[in-house]
């Protein structure tokens with residue numbers, strides 16, 4: 481029996497290797513864009529896959545939810561072209577790893593009171609299963625912005641809590657502050673997303689409001705997370721304490737040192753403040769882990785320092801978090817946010833936005849490697865889009881950061897990537913767009929041109945995509961309201977309102 485298993489394993493391994501090294505086209509020949517039979521074969525292979533696809537109706541023991549903040553569809557297209565071009569190919573034909581998942585859906589992202597949403601209102605939708613208002617978190621549409629008295633009766637619970645109630649081990653990772661809007665959707669109820677460290681003293685009835693860091697540390701479900709990693713140390717430290725690493729002072733006005741309190745409370749937990757701590761951490765021997773690797777948001781991947789005082793990458797954090805959560809006998813729920821795609825877009829800085837996207841793709845690769853789609857549901861989606869577009873008629877394989885053409889109106893060249901609004905507008909002395917000839921538009925710090933000058937580029941209001949693989953991934957189909965996501969995950973993993981839906 482053992483011999484047979486070994487033989488089968490070797491057979492599968494070698495077959496996979498052959499398939500991987502050989503092109504899927506006749507006799508290992510490279511795909512030829514000008515050969516119609518190659519296009520026909522490519523399409524037929526996809527049809528074969530589609531007709532042999534078996535719906536997976538196993539229980540999703542584990543759920544890994546990847547959220548690319550601001551990862552609109554244009555971001556996906558541009559990143560995949562960049563990925564292909566880094567491999568020396570034209571680029572358009574490439575795929576990001578999750579873009580080959582069989583099941584996809586389009587998601588309507590508007591908030592109850594906003595046509596174009598923010599990360600607070602959208603996190604409320606996809607994590608609690610109910611849409612809420614812009615800039616509020618974990619509260620239904622009846623709560624009012626900045627109004628502490630409007631909280632009562634409007635609190636929502638999230639998929640994090642439902643998963644904990646079902647006995648799953650849970651945690652989250654973000655490249656932003658762990659108290660930022662998106663991760664806060666997992667554990668907080670607040671009328672103002674900015675109240676991360678304190679409620680301002682002039683707010684009426686501030687006694688019935690609780691800041692986001694405090695909710696994470698003190699309340700269910702935040703305090704029950706096995707693993708929490710990201711940035712935002714200053715939000716956990718009091719004003720009279722100086723952060724050792726940065727020399728900056730804490731932001732809390734209540735005098736509390738929440739990191740110290742966490743260490744006292746979680747005797748068998750580990751607190752980590754830098755890459756050295758992270759590398760020493762053995763996730764298999766730890767019950768609780770809190771990693772606050774930055775005073776504020778973590779660094780962009782391209783700016784990240786790899787020294788001992790530096791920060792781990794999103795892929796490194798993903799590997800150790802999965803290692804740790806895999807110990808849970810009833811499975812786990814892990815939320816992972818690539819949060820800085822959004823920040824780079826707000827700056828109209830395509831280089832960092834696309835590199836953040838590719839850094840998150842590496843984390844998805846880790847998750848795919850470490851889990852089995854028989855019992856693990858992986859979903860990848862965005863909270864909202866941005867105003868970046870890919871336009872003009874650049875030739876096939878034109879560098880994605882390059883020039884697409886020249887305007888016959890202002891006679892200036894224009895790049896393929898541009899934004900509808902934001903800080904990159906750069907109007908020259910002549911009152912027209914700056915002349916980009918001779919400028920390296922693929923530079924790390926280049927800001928793309930925009931139509932409307934704004935200090936910070938805004939979100940985009942069109943639908944986002946969702947990709948799913950694993951048990952019940954076929955629940956993700958068609959065009960859905962964003963709150964559907966939490967319900968579909970609950971159904972697939974038998975938590976929340978669906979405790980027995982998949983008892984087979």
Ligand SMILES: *[C@@H]1O[C@H](CO)[C@@H](O)[C@H](O)[C@H]1NC(C)=O
Nearest residue numbers: 718719720721722734735736
């Ligand atoms: C900071 O202030 C708190 C209370 O206001 C006090 O208990 C604590 O000792 C102070 N810490 C430092 C380092 O001064």
Ligand SMILES: *[C@@H]1O[C@H](CO)[C@@H](O)[C@H](O)[C@H]1NC(C)=O
Nearest residue numbers: 890891892893915916917918
């Ligand atoms: C833009 O700059 C290039 C190179 O410096 C120059 O050849 C071209 O004439 C400029 N375009 C305009 C409209 O001034």
Ligand SMILES: *[C@@H]1O[C@H](CO)[C@@H](O)[C@H](O)[C@H]1NC(C)=O
Nearest residue numbers: 906907914915916917919927
């Ligand atoms: C504006 O564009 C000009 C010419 O392309 C360039 O030299 C300059 O650095 C740009 N300014 C900013 C703030 O990006």
Ligand SMILES: [Zn+2]
Nearest residue numbers: 550599822939
């Ligand atoms: Zn944003």
